Amino acid sequence: MSETLTTGANREKDDTVLEVEGLHKAFGGLVATDDASFAVERGSITALIGPNGAGKSTIFNLVSGFYEPDAGTVRVNGTDVTGMEPNEVATEGLIRTFQTPRKLEGMTVREAMLVGASDQPGESFLKLFTDPSGVEAAERANIEDAHEMLEQFEIGHLATQPATDLSGGQMKLVELARAMLAEPEILLLDEPVAGVNPTLANKLSDHIARLNEEGVTLCLIEHDMEFVMNLADPVIVLDRGSVLVEGPSEAVRNDQRVIDAYLGGDSA
Amino acid sequence: MTLRERYDAMTRAEQGVTLFVGGFGFLLVLALLTGTLTPTYTLYLAGLTGMYILLSFGLNAQWGYTGLINFSVAAFFGIGAYATALVTATNSPLSIPGGVVVGLVLAILASAVIAVAIAIPTLRLRSDYLAIASLGLAEVVRQIVLNQRDWTNGSGGLRGIPDVFAGWPVLGGLPERLPGLEFTEYAVGVPGLFQVRVLGFTLDTPFWTDLLNFVVVVVFVVAVYLLLRRVHRSPWGRVLRTIRSDEDLASALGKDTYGFKLQSFVLGSIVMALGGVFYAFLAAYVSPGDLEPINTFYVWIAVILGGSGSNRGAMFGGFVVVAIREGTRFASDILPSQLPVNIPVLVDVYGAIVSDFGSTRLLIVGLLIVLVMRLRPEGVLPPQRELVWPSALEERDE
Ligand SMILES: Nc1ncnc2c1ncn2[C@@H]1O[C@H](COP(=O)(O)OP(=O)(O)OP(=O)(O)O)[C@@H](O)[C@H]1O
Ligand SMILES: [Mg+2]
Numbered sequence: 001m002s003e004t005l006t007t008g009a010n011r012e013k014d015d016t017v018l019e020v021e022g023l024h025k026a027f028g029g030l031v032a033t034d035d036a037s038f039a040v041e042r043g044s045i046t047a048l049i050g051p052n053g054a055g056k057s058t059i060f061n062l063v064s065g066f067y068e069p070d071a072g073t074v075r076v077n078g079t080d081v082t083g084m085e086p087n088e089v090a091t092e093g094l095i096r097t098f099q100t101p102r103k104l105e106g107m108t109v110r111e112a113m114l115v116g117a118s119d120q121p122g123e124s125f126l127k128l129f130t131d132p133s134g135v136e137a138a139e140r141a142n143i144e145d146a147h148e149m150l151e152q153f154e155i156g157h158l159a160t161q162p163a164t165d166l167s168g169g170q171m172k173l174v175e176l177a178r179a180m181l182a183e184p185e186i187l188l189l190d191e192p193v194a195g196v197n198p199t200l201a202n203k204l205s206d207h208i209a210r211l212n213e214e215g216v217t218l219c220l221i222e223h224d225m226e227f228v229m230n231l232a233d234p235v236i237v238l239d240r241g242s243v244l245v246e247g248p249s250e251a252v253r254n255d256q257r258v259i260d261a262y263l264g265g266d267s268a
Numbered sequence: 269m270t271l272r273e274r275y276d277a278m279t280r281a282e283q284g285v286t287l288f289v290g291g292f293g294f295l296l297v298l299a300l301l302t303g304t305l306t307p308t309y310t311l312y313l314a315g316l317t318g319m320y321i322l323l324s325f326g327l328n329a330q331w332g333y334t335g336l337i338n339f340s341v342a343a344f345f346g347i348g349a350y351a352t353a354l355v356t357a358t359n360s361p362l363s364i365p366g367g368v369v370v371g372l373v374l375a376i377l378a379s380a381v382i383a384v385a386i387a388i389p390t391l392r393l394r395s396d397y398l399a400i401a402s403l404g405l406a407e408v409v410r411q412i413v414l415n416q417r418d419w420t421n422g423s424g425g426l427r428g429i430p431d432v433f434a435g436w437p438v439l440g441g442l443p444e445r446l447p448g449l450e451f452t453e454y455a456v457g458v459p460g461l462f463q464v465r466v467l468g469f470t471l472d473t474p475f476w477t478d479l480l481n482f483v484v485v486v487v488f489v490v491a492v493y494l495l496l497r498r499v500h501r502s503p504w505g506r507v508l509r510t511i512r513s514d515e516d517l518a519s520a521l522g523k524d525t526y527g528f529k530l531q532s533f534v535l536g537s538i539v540m541a542l543g544g545v546f547y548a549f550l551a552a553y554v555s556p557g558d559l560e561p562i563n564t565f566y567v568w569i570a571v572i573l574g575g576s577g578s579n580r581g582a583m584f585g586g587f588v589v590v591a592i593r594e595g596t597r598f599a600s601d602i603l604p605s606q607l608p609v610n611i612p613v614l615v616d617v618y619g620a621i622v623s624d625f626g627s628t629r630l631l632i633v634g635l636l637i638v639l640v641m642r643l644r645p646e647g648v649l650p651p652q653r654e655l656v657w658p659s660a661l662e663e664r665d666e
Contacts, residue, residue, distance in 0.1 A: 064520065065519075066516065066519075066520075085519065085524075085526075086516070086519035086520055087518075087519045087520075087521075087522050087523055087524050087525065090519070090520060090521060090522030091522050095520065095521070095522075096520050097520075098516070098517070098520070102513070102514045102516070102517045103513065103514075104509070104510060104513045104514065104517075105512075105513045106509065106513075106577060106650070106651060107506075107509065107513075107654075107655075108654050110654075110656075111506065111654060111655065111656060114503070114506060114656070115506055115507065115510045115517075115518070115521055115523075116521055118521075118522050120503040121503075122502045122503030122504060122657065123502075123503045123504050123507055123523070124504065125499065125504050125531055125535075128498055128499055128502050128504060129498075135502065135503070135657060136657060136659050136660050138503075139503065139656070139657040139660035140660040142503075143656070143660055143661065143664065160654065178521070179521075182521055182522060
């Protein structure tokens, strides 16, 4: 895809799913996102890397509607989603996961999975009474999909386990599987392999590659360089709230500015 | 299924609760037979239990399902009770004609409107804002009821609330028309060992009135339970449970959490108002005292003790709260006011406990909560099974 390294983001992409322009966010005096612009091309696995506190998670929160930007625009599939509520952004096809896995108390794994499916008639209070057979049919189909999805992620045996009994790595797999039930156009993953053992990290990497082959566009934040190098192209480097460079992983890794950013990264 | 199979299919928590309720029922029958409790009073207690169950159902639909903190249970209860009383009481300052149906409709509308009014500004904010606002609402409603004398008759309360079905064909005035049933007293026992007198009471109009009330509350409780069970197991209920665990996750998956929270809050408030509607008929008198915050507190105890998020737990909790409330009253009547043996210190402690049962009751409630939180923080009967639309799982899990 991207052949060479560009200073700042590469904006010469034909078919973008996500476009971020001039995004700005300050928390009091601290500028977490500073005029950040970048684009994610359809069908790519785009990585967002950068030293701790570079503002990666903040960008995810701005893009997905959890934070309100001070300035700038976010477009998903050409639709301006700036300032929309998170659920509205999700409805536009952008689904995200969180840096710390979220557990659903009192649910089995498949129950936790079922929350992912969108457009469920059973989520309308009235339809529970006016159209129980429609609710049942949709629920049946969703349960079927949930089981199938768990099988694809090789965790079918966990379906009826309590969701709180999972290991951190299994939790990440379930989150990924659940996000897929929402049929996203683009999936934002915040540190998908943080705290996961290497074997499971490799598995996760394979699954992400598989999803990508099935046509899902991904944008992920990750500190694990090896993981990023194997999986992602292009890589966007963020430093102090703005985009430093963008390019293929190999070129990014050897760029002096990137090395400097990481070495002096925590300068307050 | 035989009883035995049914019992074996239960979880341990369910078995425990079944045995407890069974044992309690047995004691109740004994107390009835021996005249310790009169049938009329027992029915009144059962009605009160039904009312607390409705209130607990309501709070459970807010706190247990969605995690909404509502400290104005007494206010929504009061809205239901006053809506009914204003329509039916003989000294109601507002002359709205109508009976139970008008009262019911008014209660549902009023509670829904007030629930929406308080939910709209607070539900978008952090969850503690609703808690604070509801605390304020409870006091506002109580003060309005107390001070708007020309609407509510103020501290005098509203009296003379007729039977539920007054003016209806057949059911109206039924308790007066039913004959008195006399039960002759018997003495049973083992000669020379012990002897008790059983039966020996007459069932007349007050009994039939309370029996009719009891039937009404059973219908309310069963109807609300069936409704709640359906919505709790549905995808709708699943979104609420997701919001309770992690609201951000629910929004990230495209759920309009604000809308769901609003629905859950309104639903719970209406159910609480139903408890109030019934109470107006049960007590035939409502006053601002019924809106005291202590009632909110009891309902919270019921839900936490029963197991937040569980409809059956709320039912059990409502039952336990009435047992404590009325049981301590009962105990204060039958316990001697002085300890029969003279042990220093203990005599004083005993005296303090027996002379002030109002405080003792709170002490018991407090101890019970501490115990439950230490030993079983999820409550006695938390949801026992996977909550999935049942018919959608048929075949699959066979
Ligand atoms: N809600 C918030 N309030 C105040 N400051 C915040 C908030 N969220 C993030 N920040 C600050 O913004 C800066 C960027 O944080 P962010 O979490 O985006 O970094 P990151 O690149 O994801 O770091 P990491 O790799 O450690 O996850 C940090 O200095 C952080 O303390
Ligand atoms: Mg982060």
